Amino acid sequence: xxxxxxxxxxxxxxxxxxxxxxxxxxxxxxxxxxxxxxxxxxxxxxxxxxxxxxxxxxxxxxxxxxxxxxxxxxxxxxxxxxxxxxxxxxxxxxxxxxxxxxxxxxxxxxxxxxxxxxxxxxxxxxxxxxxxxxxxxxxxxxxxxxxxxxxxxxxxxxxxxxxxxxxxxxxxxxxxxxxxxxxxxxxxxxxxxxxxxxxxxxxxxxxxxxxxxxxxxxxxxxxxxxxxxxxxxxxxxxxxxxxxxxxxxxxxxxxxxxxxxxxxxxxxxxxxxxxxxxxxxxxxxxxxxxxxxxxx
Numbered sequence: 001x002x003x004x005x006x007x008x009x010x011x012x013x014x015x016x017x018x019x020x021x022x023x024x025x026x027x028x029x030x031x032x033x034x035x036x037x038x039x040x041x042x043x044x045x046x047x048x049x050x051x052x053x054x055x056x057x058x059x060x061x062x063x064x065x066x067x068x069x070x071x072x073x074x075x076x077x078x079x080x081x082x083x084x085x086x087x088x089x090x091x092x093x094x095x096x097x098x099x100x101x102x103x104x105x106x107x108x109x110x111x112x113x114x115x116x117x118x119x120x121x122x123x124x125x126x127x128x129x130x131x132x133x134x135x136x137x138x139x140x141x142x143x144x145x146x147x148x149x150x151x152x153x154x155x156x157x158x159x160x161x162x163x164x165x166x167x168x169x170x171x172x173x174x175x176x177x178x179x180x181x182x183x184x185x186x187x188x189x190x191x192x193x194x195x196x197x198x199x200x201x202x203x204x205x206x207x208x209x210x211x212x213x214x215x216x217x218x219x220x221x222x223x224x225x226x227x228x229x230x231x232x233x234x235x236x237x238x239x240x241x242x243x244x245x246x247x248x249x250x251x252x253x254x255x256x257x258x259x260x261x262x263x264x265x266x267x268x269x270x271x272x273x274x275x276x277x278x279x280x281x282x283x284x285x286x287x288x289x290x291x292x293x294x295x296x
Contacts, residue, residue, distance in 0.1 A: 012278035019275040022267075023160050026167035033170045041166050044175035045114050047126070050074070051087040051095060053102055054110040067105070071098050077173075079252060126181050133185055134158065137192055150199055153279040157271040158191040161264050164271075168263035179253040180260050187264040190227070194220050194272045202280045209284045213277045224269045231265065234258040 030040040037043075045052045050072075055064075061076045064083060072088035087098070095113060102109050137158065142151040162184055174180060201216035202209060235258035238251040 012282035016275060016278045019160065019271055022270070023163060026160075026163040029167040029170055030163065039176070041169050041176045042173075044177035044180075045086055045112065046177050049089045049114050051090070051098065051114075052112045053085045053087070053098075054079070054082050055085070055102065055106040056108060057081050057083050058106075068098075068101070084252065126176075130181070130184065133188055134162075137188055141192065141196070144196070145199065145203065147203075149283050150203065150280070153276055153283075154192065154195040154199060157195050157268075157276045158188050160271045160275065161187050161191045161267045164267035165260050165264035169260060172259055172263075174256045174259050177253065177256065179257045183257045183260040183264070186261065187268070190265065191268045191271070194224065194268055195276050197223075198272055198276055199280065202284060209281050213273075213281065217273055217277075220272060221269065224265055224272075228262060228265050231258050231261045235262060 033042065034040045057078060061078065061083065064085070065073060065076060068085065071094065072090055073085060074088050075084075075086040077084045077086075090098070099111055102111065134155075138151065138155040141154045142148070145151055145154075165184060165187055168174075169176065169180065197220050198213065198216045202212045205212055234254060238254035238258060
């Protein structure tokens, strides 16, 4: 079954059930995480406050946890040839004691500390600016097309991309950090880019709706495939370069950003060429649209 058959054979209301089911699954994942952690996605040290320590991977995780049992360990992760240990908030005296202990036991140590006041400020900024950027995007789309339904479906696709990417973070163990917030903001822009490409082709050009969708799909899928290939290369380098060059460590922030972008771009491909395309296919064939076009 080729793309032409998928687009033309099945009614839009039937095809659009698939992306709606995916969005529902993403919401369930985010809701479950919220009930267990108090946040839809697991927060990184920038948003919770605490200390992040990276040390060479000597010994076992269990032994490391035993050595540091006197401190509030929240997570120990193996990242290639190193262990990443996250601690919850602690007093200045405890932090000083921890830093002294870590430096006495290990060489090549990385310690990053984030105070609770600064972390709360970052949380407030993220809560404020993510919705604001989404709102401004929706306003620009409405000004561009002047059609409530078309603007709403473009905004829905962008929102679905963010929800699916955020759910994938919970599944892959990626925490919400300053880097992953930036990745989510990038996804908003990229989603609008591909949706506007499709919507402009369908609403501004003449011809059967299905043919215009298929024509736009060739360009759009090439754009998305190129972006995914570039981000996947970044993912491989950030995760595997240390295997080739022993002096390198895993680039965690780049690995997290590329992971979010990969899932988000795949979700965008899905939502643009199924959700948006089928919504436009249904809307453009409504009788009122036919009358409006004939008057022109």
